[in-house]
Amino acid sequence: MLLTATVFGLPLAYILAxxxxxxxxxxxxxxLLPIVLPAYAGAFAFIVFFGKQGTLNLLLLQLGLITKPVxxxxxxxxxxxxxxxxxxxxxxLSLSAGFTNIDPSLEEAAEVEGAGGFxxxxxxxxxxxxxxxxxxxxxxxxxxxTDWLTPxxxxxxxxxxxISYINIAYHFTDMYRKYMGIxxxxxSSVICIVMFLISKRWVESxxxxxxxxGTTLEGRIIEPGAFKRFWSxxxxxxxxxxxxxxxxxxGLSAFSRRWALTPIPTYWTLDNFxxxxxxxxxxxxxxxxxxxxxxxxxxxxxxxxxYLITRTKIIGKEALDFVITLMLAFPGIAVGVSYLLAFWExxxxxxxxxxxxxxxxxxxxxxxxxxxxxxxxxxxxxxxxASEMSGAGKxxxxxxxxxxxxxxxxxxxxxxxxxxxxxEISTAIFLYRGGWETLPIGIFLNxxxxxxxxxxxxxxxxxxxxxxxxxxxxxxxxxxIIGAAWGSSGGRY
Amino acid sequence: MAFIKxxxxxxxxxxxxxxxxxxxxxxxxxxxxxxxPSGCGKTTTLRCIAGLEKPDEGDVIIDGKSMFSQGFxxxxxxxxxxxxxxxxxxxxxxxxxNVAYGLKIQKLPKKVIKKKVAETLESLGLTGLEGRFPGQLxxxxxxxxxxxxxxxxxxxxxxxxxxxxxxxxxxxxxxRFEIKxxxxxxxxxxxxxxxxxxxxxVISDRVSVMNTGNIVQVGTPEEIYKKPATRFVADFIGTTxxxxxxxxxxxxxxxxxxxxxxxxxxxLCKIPDPAMASTNNKVNISIRPEDIEIxxxxxxxxxxxxxxxxxxxxxxxxxxxxxxNIDSTMIRVQAPYDLMQKEGEELFLFLNPExxxxxx
Ligand SMILES: Nc1ncnc2c1ncn2[C@@H]1O[C@H](COP(=O)(O)OP(=O)(O)OP(=O)(O)O)[C@@H](O)[C@H]1O
Ligand SMILES: [Mg+2]
Numbered sequence: 082m083l084l085t086a087t088v089f090g091l092p093l094a095y096i097l098a099x100x101x102x103x104x105x106x107x108x109x110x111x112x113l114l115p116i117v118l119p120a121y122a123g124a125f126a127f128i129v130f131f132g133k134q135g136t137l138n139l140l141l142l143q144l145g146l147i148t149k150p151v152x153x154x155x156x157x158x159x160x161x162x163x164x165x166x167x168x169x170x171x172x173x174l175s176l177s178a179g180f181t182n183i184d185p186s187l188e189e190a191a192e193v194e195g196a197g198g199f200x201x202x203x204x205x206x207x208x209x210x211x212x213x214x215x216x217x218x219x220x221x222x223x224x225x226x227t228d229w230l231t232p233x234x235x236x237x238x239x240x241x242x243x244i245s246y247i248n249i250a251y252h253f254t255d256m257y258r259k260y261m262g263i264x265x266x267x268x269s270s271v272i273c274i275v276m277f278l279i280s281k282r283w284v285e286s287x288x289x290x291x292x293x294x295g296t297t298l299e300g301r302i303i304e305p306g307a308f309k310r311f312w313s314x315x316x317x318x319x320x321x322x323x324x325x326x327x328x329x330x331x332g333l334s335a336f337s338r339r340w341a342l343t344p345i346p347t348y349w350t351l352d353n354f355x356x357x358x359x360x361x362x363x364x365x366x367x368x369x370x371x372x373x374x375x376x377x378x379x380x381x382x383x384x385x386x387x388y389l390i391t392r393t394k395i396i397g398k399e400a401l402d403f404v405i406t407l408m409l410a411f412p413g414i415a416v417g418v419s420y421l422l423a424f425w426e427x428x429x430x431x432x433x434x435x436x437x438x439x440x441x442x443x444x445x446x447x448x449x450x451x452x453x454x455x456x457x458x459x460x461x462x463x464x465x466x467a468s469e470m471s472g473a474g475k476x477x478x479x480x481x482x483x484x485x486x487x488x489x490x491x492x493x494x495x496x497x498x499x500x501x502x503x504x505e506i507s508t509a510i511f512l513y514r515g516g517w518e519t520l521p522i523g524i525f526l527n528x529x530x531x532x533x534x535x536x537x538x539x540x541x542x543x544x545x546x547x548x549x550x551x552x553x554x555x556x557x558x559x560x561x562i563i564g565a566a567w568g569s570s571g572g573r574y
Numbered sequence: 575m576a577f578i579k580x581x582x583x584x585x586x587x588x589x590x591x592x593x594x595x596x597x598x599x600x601x602x603x604x605x606x607x608x609x610x611p612s613g614c615g616k617t618t619t620l621r622c623i624a625g626l627e628k629p630d631e632g633d634v635i636i637d638g639k640s641m642f643s644q645g646f647x648x649x650x651x652x653x654x655x656x657x658x659x660x661x662x663x664x665x666x667x668x669x670x671x672n673v674a675y676g677l678k679i680q681k682l683p684k685k686v687i688k689k690k691v692a693e694t695l696e697s698l699g700l701t702g703l704e705g706r707f708p709g710q711l712x713x714x715x716x717x718x719x720x721x722x723x724x725x726x727x728x729x730x731x732x733x734x735x736x737x738x739x740x741x742x743x744x745x746x747x748x749x750r751f752e753i754k755x756x757x758x759x760x761x762x763x764x765x766x767x768x769x770x771x772x773x774x775x776v777i778s779d780r781v782s783v784m785n786t787g788n789i790v791q792v793g794t795p796e797e798i799y800k801k802p803a804t805r806f807v808a809d810f811i812g813t814t815x816x817x818x819x820x821x822x823x824x825x826x827x828x829x830x831x832x833x834x835x836x837x838x839x840x841x842l843c844k845i846p847d848p849a850m851a852s853t854n855n856k857v858n859i860s861i862r863p864e865d866i867e868i869x870x871x872x873x874x875x876x877x878x879x880x881x882x883x884x885x886x887x888x889x890x891x892x893x894x895x896x897x898x899n900i901d902s903t904m905i906r907v908q909a910p911y912d913l914m915q916k917e918g919e920e921l922f923l924f925l926n927p928e929x930x931x932x933x934x
Contacts, residue, residue, distance in 0.1 A: 461660065461662065463658040463659075463660060463662035464664060466624075466626050466649070466656075466658070466662070467656065467658060467662040467664070467720075467723070468664075468675070469626070469648070469649040469650045470624060470626075470649055470650070470654060470656040470724070471650075471675050471676035471679060471723065471727070472650045472651075472653075472676050472679045472680060472727070473650055473675075473676075473679050474648070474650050477679065481675075482664060485666045486664075486665070486666055
């Protein structure tokens with residue numbers, strides 16, 4: 082899967098970083114979109130489109146190109162396909178950051194030495210990008226260890242997280258399965274953390290970038306020839322279409338009923354939405370309340386934590402940084418399970434709704450701290466010192482100077498935090514009780530029951546719309562939708 | 575009277591002693607510069623005075639009050655104005671709010687604030703820019719805003735860390751004089767950090783030359799230039815020639831001594847410090863290019879007149895700059911622009927013993 086994402090991501094990153102193309106920004110925004118879409122939404126959409134009775138098969142049958150439905154998607158290849166698409170942005174972002182940051186003179190030097198185009202790319206450009214690539218690759222590589230839902234949707238259960246989920250989901254009936262589940266959770270957590278630490282070491286030991294400071298320039302931009310330009314467009318558009326399929330298909334299913342056996346729906350209706358709003362407004366309310374509460378805690382805890390890590394020398398700050406970083410690698414399922422176990426009986430917390438936002442908060446905190454930390458690093462210390470020299474104490478300085486200047490960066494972090502919390506399922510699914518269902522849980526349950534695909538799709542579509550609106554707000558403030566996507570990648574890493 | 579006293583200040587980062595047991599006094603109302611090459615500890619010293627850095631040892635006493643040894647006085651309570659190298663003007667506040675910030679914190683009445691800010695902006699030629707954001711100002715204007723912000727509260731002490739290093743050469747020259755006259759007029763005790771010796775000469779009442787965390791010499795610009803205490807100071811301030819040699823004979827009653835130089839001839843030199851004047855001592859003689867006199871003819875029986883060959887000759891408008899060789903010792907000389915001799919030709923250098931500075 083890492084391989085697939087890399088093979089597809091490499092040319093894409095190069096195109097984005099180096100070629101001057103019209104409409105690049107828009108296409109880039111589309112290509113990077115999956116970063117904020119939940120993986121399960123994509124999985125649903127692709128099943129509808131590429132499935133055995135999906136649009137593509139039916140179209141091909143009608144055209145007489147095939148006689149039997151082709152299995153495009155069910156099975157391992159489908160899983161790899163959808164996860165690769167979902168994770169593509171991470172690779173693209175990290176690589177294109179690498180491409181952009183390379184000091185042009187390094188490549189020019191190789192050119193002068195006589196290294197031709199492709200050779201130069203292999204011997205100079207790529208090695209220089211290794212640290213960036215690794216940063217993205219870890220996320221991609223670890224993903225299958227944490228995502229249990231997507232394999233399940235594709236009927237693949239031979240993945241550690243999926244096994245854990247199934248086992249734990251049935252733990253009420255069978256104690257033995259519960260322990261099996263816990264064991265597999267522990268195994269995948271350990272794998273994740275070990276991998277994460279190794280790669281972190283590796284990335285740090287391989288940083289060449291510090292040699293020439295991060296160029297603020299655009300890097301090396303090439304005016305591509307007609308041939309290259311054409312194929313770049315084809316390639317980008319193709320991937321953009323795949324991405325756009327997700328909301329389109331979900332939208333179609335959302336507004337229709339009993340869509341089956343026809344390429345596009347035949348019966349249009351708003352019933353699905355009516356159902357959502359009439360019967361379960363609680364889902365929406367829960368989603369907003371939980372994410373909102375988690376967000377408030379995130380701000381209240383994350384900002385001071387970032388401050389401590391960046392600006393003070395207190396003992397234990399390395400430990401704090403380390404723990405928070407480590408939480409990044411911790412699979413959501415592990416958070417859910419450990420909370421479940423920790424608070425199940427005896428401690429009344431698990432019976433209070435507060436546990437839901439608490440788990441969301443814990444899960445997403447590291448991203449927020451990272452983002453706040455990054456913004457802090459960009460804030461020149463002397464701005465704060467100047468305020469102290471003017472007679473303001475530390476707190477005053479923070480309120481008057483640091484906070485307003487951090488706000489933009491932090492705001493992007495806040496919205497990203499909210500989006501992530503909003504679509505969170507892998508932790509929440511273990512903890513929810515009747516009445517605490519969130520939108521993603523609703524989607525999952527409706528899908529699980531099999532019959533209500535329209536409702537699940539409508540919910541997913543609705544969620545995408547909400548995410549989209551939030552993204553728009555971010556891009557207004559953060560400058561370009563790419564900036565928004567960047568924010569999230571900075572946050573995730 | 576010493577207004578700021580730095581006593582035995584010591585600060586290390588890791589294993590590097592950035593400031594190495596420094597003692598220094600700044601008199602009331604004077605402008606003192608900390609001058610030295612990059613990394614010598616100027617900024618660290620300044621930040622200790624400001625309270626932005628806590629020293630490992632020693633103390634800073636401002637106006638009779640200890641800043642460290644009797645409990646740490648935070649920067650916000652020291653009544654110090656500071657201008658940062660990168661200006662550190664707050665980008666999210668207008669010029670007025672930047673300058674008024676400290677006054678607002680003191681909770682002065684609105685009217686007073688307005689008046690003070692207007693006065694300060696006026697004295698720096700910033701009137702009319704109150705409503706602009708820093709992003710809409712030129713580098714020079716931002717620099718003035720930073721200065722205005724530091725001065726508006728009538729601080730006891732003004733600290734400036736290379737405030738002109740981001741400006742272009744012309745503006746830098748002009749601002750040197752402006753800052754000097756403004757600070758003079760206000761009578762604020764100031765410490766000015768720079769690595770530019772010309773800037774230090776122009777701006778300061780006294781210069782304190784630093785090297786690798788130590789203060790090497792403190793004195794007026796003239797003293798530093800004319801009587802450098804070490805080879806380092808002589809080399810760092812202006813341009814000079816070094817001639818190495820060994821003391822041959824001391825003529826106590828005349829206050830002179832003979833040095834046997836590297837180019838094998840006797841040279842007469844003033845005795846700066848009796849402690850140094852003992853025979854066989856190895857010494858450096860420093861003489862500035864503009865202090866060397868040129869003769870085209872030899873004069874019999876005259877001391878310190880050496881035959882030299884012109885290696886390079888550069889025309890600099892109002893004078894000539896020559897690189898000449900005495901034997902194989904390269905000497906830089908400033909010569910009158912109407913000198914006829916060309917490269918490869920000979921002339922005679924008179925190194926006036928009064929102008930020769932003997933250094934260890
Ligand atoms: N925060 C710090 N952490 C580690 N080392 C530091 C720190 N600040 C200064 N140093 C070290 O202390 C020494 C003195 O630094 P300082 O900034 O005082 O030099 P400076 O004289 O101001 O130089 P410059 O003219 O380049 O500004 C240097 O070797 C520097 O590397
Ligand atoms: Mg400095």
